[in-house]
Amino acid sequence: MNLPSPHWQRSDVTPNANGEIKVRFRATTPHNPSFWKFYLSKPGFDGATQTLAWSDLELVQEVGNIDFIKDAEGHRYYEMNVAIPAERQGDAILYTRWQRDDAAGEGFYNCSDITIVRDGGPSDPSQWQSIGYYLQQGQTPAVGDSIWVRLFDESGQELVNQMFAVSADNQASWQQDLAAMLNLDYSQYMQIGLQDQQGQVVYQSGDPLVNQVYTTNANYSYSLSVQQAPDNSAPTVVKPDDITLAEGQSSVVHVHAFDDEQSTLNYSWDVPAPLTMSSEGANLTITAANVDTDTPYTITVTVSDGELSTSQSFVVTVTDTSTNPDPSYPAWQASATYVAGDKVSYNASDYEAKWWNQGEQPDQSSAWQTLSKDAGSAQWDSQRAYESGATVLYQGQQYQAKWWTQGDTPGQASVWQAL
Structure with missing residues (x-):
C-alpha cells in the first residue's frame, strides 16, 4: 500500500x-x-x-x-x-x-x-430537471422493511445506492426522512421535492406523492423499491481451530459468529471434564487438567439469535507433560492459523508470530521470531508501534497489547491488558 x-x-x-x-x-x-x-x-x-x-x-x-x-x-x-x-x-x-x-x-x-471535489450541485436552480415522481402509489412499507433508492447516469453507471431502514420510529415519516437524507448526501446529483417559481426544489410534506426527482441531467434514471423484511435465518458460525494445551495451561478461544437479521447473539459452551472454563460472550477461557497421556477433548459452542441456533465443535488436545516436559507455549501445528503475537513451541524452542500465517514452520519462516527464555518487557514508548501480543512495562505494571497500537497509554487505553 x-x-x-x-x-x-x-x-x-x-x-x-x-x-x-x-x-x-x-x-x-x-x-x-x-x-x-x-x-x-x-x-x-x-x-x-x-x-x-x-x-x-x-x-x-x-x-x-x-x-x-x-x-x-x-x-x-x-x-x-x-x-x-x-x-x-x-x-x-x-x-x-x-x-x-x-x-x-x-x-x-x-x-x-x-x-x-467541492460541488454542491447547480448554482442556477433552473438547471434542475425532473425525471419523474419520487414515490409510487401504494408504496407502504412495514416496520422491518428496507427502502432502496438508486440513481444511474445516462451510461448506466450507478451514482446513488442508498438504503433506508423502516422502524417503528420513522414508519409514519419515512418519505420525508428519506428525502431529507437524499437531499443532504447527494445534493450534487439530485433533489427531491417540487420546483417553485424561483426554481428552488422544496419538499412537499403535505402530499408526498406530488414530489418529484430532479437531477442535473434529464437522461438519468431513478428507482425506489421496497424490500420486505427477510425471514429469520440461523447465525453463521465459523469453526474454531483445534488447539493443543499442556497440563495446567490456559488459552482464550474466540468464536466468530454473525447473523443477517439479529444483532444480539447468545453463546453457550459444552466443555467436557476435566477441562475447566470461564466464558464471556464469544470468548472462552479453557484450562487444561492433568492427564496420563495426550488426550483430545471435543468442545461445542452453540450460538442462538433467540429463535434459531447453530453449533460448531473443535478439539482441544491436552499433552502429558511427563512425556513432554514443561513446554512454555502450545506446540506449533501446521494446520492452525496464527496472528501477530501468538507464541508456540517447536523443537525445544519458543517462537512468536510476526504476522498472520498458516503452515509456516517456525524454524524456517520469517513469519516467526525466536523468543529468548529470559526476555523481559521493555518500557512503553509513546513513539513506538506495537503489534498484538507485545508486552511492555509502564509505571511498574506489565501490559500486553490486544491489537496494533501506537501512542495509546497503558492503563488508560482499552488496547492494553494488564498482566
Missing part, C-alpha cells in the same frame, strides 16, 4: 452539505465488535512520488462498533459517514484502519486514492 505511483486508480468524492462523504466496505466476513479510524494524507503529500508513512497522515474520523447492512442482492457491507476538513480539496489518500475488538484482535487496513 505504500508503493508510490501516479497510476493508482483514483476516485472522485464530493462532501455533502455537512462536509461528509459516505464510505462503504464490503463485509464478506463481518466482525463485531470492532471500531474504525479514518486518516487523510496531509496537505502537500504526493502519492505519485512519496512513500506513505504514519507521519504523513492525520486522523479525521473515528467510528465505534456498527452493525452491517445486507442489500437487495444479499451482499453485506458496513456504511458510515466520514468528515472531510472544510479546507481540503484535490488529491489525497484516505487511509482506513478497521480493528476487531475481541480476543482475536485482527486489524485490517485500506488505502484509497481520492480526489476531493
Whole structure:
C-alpha cells in the first residue's frame, strides 16, 4: 500500500452539505465488535512520488462498533459517514484502519486514492430537471422493511445506492426522512421535492406523492423499491481451530459468529471434564487438567439469535507433560492459523508470530521470531508501534497489547491488558 505511483486508480468524492462523504466496505466476513479510524494524507503529500508513512497522515474520523447492512442482492457491507476538513480539496489518500475488538484482535487496513471535489450541485436552480415522481402509489412499507433508492447516469453507471431502514420510529415519516437524507448526501446529483417559481426544489410534506426527482441531467434514471423484511435465518458460525494445551495451561478461544437479521447473539459452551472454563460472550477461557497421556477433548459452542441456533465443535488436545516436559507455549501445528503475537513451541524452542500465517514452520519462516527464555518487557514508548501480543512495562505494571497500537497509554487505553 505504500508503493508510490501516479497510476493508482483514483476516485472522485464530493462532501455533502455537512462536509461528509459516505464510505462503504464490503463485509464478506463481518466482525463485531470492532471500531474504525479514518486518516487523510496531509496537505502537500504526493502519492505519485512519496512513500506513505504514519507521519504523513492525520486522523479525521473515528467510528465505534456498527452493525452491517445486507442489500437487495444479499451482499453485506458496513456504511458510515466520514468528515472531510472544510479546507481540503484535490488529491489525497484516505487511509482506513478497521480493528476487531475481541480476543482475536485482527486489524485490517485500506488505502484509497481520492480526489476531493467541492460541488454542491447547480448554482442556477433552473438547471434542475425532473425525471419523474419520487414515490409510487401504494408504496407502504412495514416496520422491518428496507427502502432502496438508486440513481444511474445516462451510461448506466450507478451514482446513488442508498438504503433506508423502516422502524417503528420513522414508519409514519419515512418519505420525508428519506428525502431529507437524499437531499443532504447527494445534493450534487439530485433533489427531491417540487420546483417553485424561483426554481428552488422544496419538499412537499403535505402530499408526498406530488414530489418529484430532479437531477442535473434529464437522461438519468431513478428507482425506489421496497424490500420486505427477510425471514429469520440461523447465525453463521465459523469453526474454531483445534488447539493443543499442556497440563495446567490456559488459552482464550474466540468464536466468530454473525447473523443477517439479529444483532444480539447468545453463546453457550459444552466443555467436557476435566477441562475447566470461564466464558464471556464469544470468548472462552479453557484450562487444561492433568492427564496420563495426550488426550483430545471435543468442545461445542452453540450460538442462538433467540429463535434459531447453530453449533460448531473443535478439539482441544491436552499433552502429558511427563512425556513432554514443561513446554512454555502450545506446540506449533501446521494446520492452525496464527496472528501477530501468538507464541508456540517447536523443537525445544519458543517462537512468536510476526504476522498472520498458516503452515509456516517456525524454524524456517520469517513469519516467526525466536523468543529468548529470559526476555523481559521493555518500557512503553509513546513513539513506538506495537503489534498484538507485545508486552511492555509502564509505571511498574506489565501490559500486553490486544491489537496494533501506537501512542495509546497503558492503563488508560482499552488496547492494553494488564498482566
